[in-house]
Amino acid sequence: MCELLGMSANVPTDICFSFAGFLQRGGGTGPHRDGWGIAFYEEGGYRDFRDPRPSVDSPIARLICDYPIKSHVVISHIRQANVGGVRLANTHPFTREMWGRPWCYAHNGQLAGWESLPLAFYQPVGGTDSEHAFCWLLGELRRHFPHPPGDPETLWSTLHALCEQLRALGVFNLLLSDGRYLFGYCSTKLAHITRRAPFGRAQLSDAEMTVDFAEHTTPHDVVSVMATEPLTANEAWVRMQPGELVVWRDGEIVARYASDSPAPAAASHGERVER
Numbered sequence: 397m398c399e400l401l402g403m404s405a406n407v408p409t410d411i412c413f414s415f416a417g418f419l420q421r422g423g424g425t426g427p428h429r430d431g432w433g434i435a436f437y438e439e440g441g442y443r444d445f446r447d448p449r450p451s452v453d454s455p456i457a458r459l460i461c462d463y464p465i466k467s468h469v470v471i472s473h474i475r476q477a478n479v480g481g482v483r484l485a486n487t488h489p490f491t492r493e494m495w496g497r498p499w500c501y502a503h504n505g506q507l508a509g510w511e512s513l514p515l516a517f518y519q520p521v522g523g524t525d526s527e528h529a530f531c532w533l534l535g536e537l538r539r540h541f542p543h544p545p546g547d548p549e550t551l552w553s554t555l556h557a558l559c560e561q562l563r564a565l566g567v568f569n570l571l572l573s574d575g576r577y578l579f580g581y582c583s584t585k586l587a588h589i590t591r592r593a594p595f596g597r598a599q600l601s602d603a604e605m606t607v608d609f610a611e612h613t614t615p616h617d618v619v620s621v622m623a624t625e626p627l628t629a630n631e632a633w634v635r636m637q638p639g640e641l642v643v644w645r646d647g648e649i650v651a652r653y654a655s656d657s658p659a660p661a662a663a664s665h666g667e668r669v670e671r
Contacts, residue, residue, distance in 0.1 A: 398488070398504045399428055400586065401472040402571040402622040404578040406646035408438065408466035409619050413607050415472065416461050417600035417627045422451030422474040425602045431487040432457065434472035435500045436465050437575040442498040446487040468646070469578050471571045473502035478525075479510075485522035489571075490530050492518050494537070495544045497574045501530045504624055505567030505583055529568070533558055548577070549651065555579060556641040556653035563639065571622065578644040580622050582636035589633045590620040590647065598628045618647035 401418045403411050415434070423429040432454065433446035451457045451474050473488035489502040503526035510525040517538050518531035536558050537551070545551050555572075559581040562568040570581040580586055591598075593616075595609035613619075626633035636642060639655030 398473060398475045398502075399624040400502055400504050400569060400571050400622065401434075401470070401624075401627075402573075402578055402580060403467070403470040403619065404644035404647050405468055405617070405619040406648070407614075407617050408468060409617070410464035410466050411470045411472075411621075412461055412464050413598070413600070413605065414621050414623070414627050415457075416605055417602040418472060418474070418623065419451040419454075419457045419461070420602040422454075422457075424452040428474040430475040430482045431484075432472070432474040433487050433489050433502075434460060434470065435489045435491065436467040437469040437498075437500075437573065438465065438467040440575075442491070442500070442575065444489060444491065444500070446484060446489075448482050448484050448487050469573045469575055471500050471502050471573055471578075473504075473571075478506045479523070481523070483522070486524045486527070487522075488526065490527050492530070492534055494534055494574075497576075499534060499572065499574050501533075501570065501572045502526075503529065504569040504585070507562065507565040507568065509565055529562055533562070533572075552579075552641070552643055552651055553653060556581070559641060560639060560655065569624065576645060577650075578622075579641060580636065580644070581641045583638060585624050586622060586636045587624070587626050587633040588620060588622040588636065588642070589626070589628075589631055590618065590649075592618045592647075597630070599630045601627060601629045620644055620647045620649070 429450040431448040432451035435444035447454045507525045513532040517535040520527040568583040572579040597608045599606045641653040643651040
């Protein structure tokens with residue numbers, strides 16, 4: 397399986413610490429040697445870096461560690477290829493435009509019967525089940541909402557229902573963002589942590605690196621990090637439940653949607669979370 401990394405913050409924040417541990421799983425401490433990528437939303441813009449080489453050996457990955465790009469939302473992915481060859485076109489994260497914004501997506505898992513998902517507005521460039529599912533997912537959102545809905549919660553509940561449909565096809569862990577909100581959907585594995593004052597020290601699980609966040613933050617900073625498996629050894633991460641969708645904005649959880657039953661494709665209900 398692939399691995400996911402995401403971040404949502406209320407101030408421009410670099411992800412160098414988390415990424416330094418995460419990249420080790422791409423051929424170092426983990427078997428995910430089939431490419432990696434990372435996307436940043438910053439100052440109303442978007443940029444990404446992708447490489448079909450293992451992240452542990454990638455000069456581009458070392459650049460990301462040495463170049464502290466500050467962003468409100470980050471999505472990263474390291475790949476263990478199951479469907480589609482090892483090449484740049486099959487390397488996550490994938491991006492498409494919708495409603496004048498770049499939507500970024502990364503997927504962990506494998507789907508059965510994905511070829512039968514009908515595509516309308518978007519077409520894949522590569523040959524993965526992941527990208528096909530992304531094109532279907534965005535196309536369905538655009539079909540339901542030709543224009544951005546006035547109430548974002550209607551979009552979120554529809555997104556959750558669509559994710560549940562994809563979970564019925566296999567393993568579907570997802571990170572998705574439009575640059576404002578970061579969505580995390582758990583099929584089997586996804587964990588998160590929110591750091592806020594008083595900040596403390598954190599020790600990476602995959603590298604000998606420790607940071608004291610109190611030295612790099614202000615009392616008003618809020619930073620949430622998501623990962624397939626917890627990245628630090630000395631912090632309490634929250635593991636998401638199968639069928640759960642969590643919505644972050646500016647580092648805070650603003651909504652959760654959970655399955656009414658553990659069965660795939662079950663109906664869902666939403667829970668609004670006040671800050």
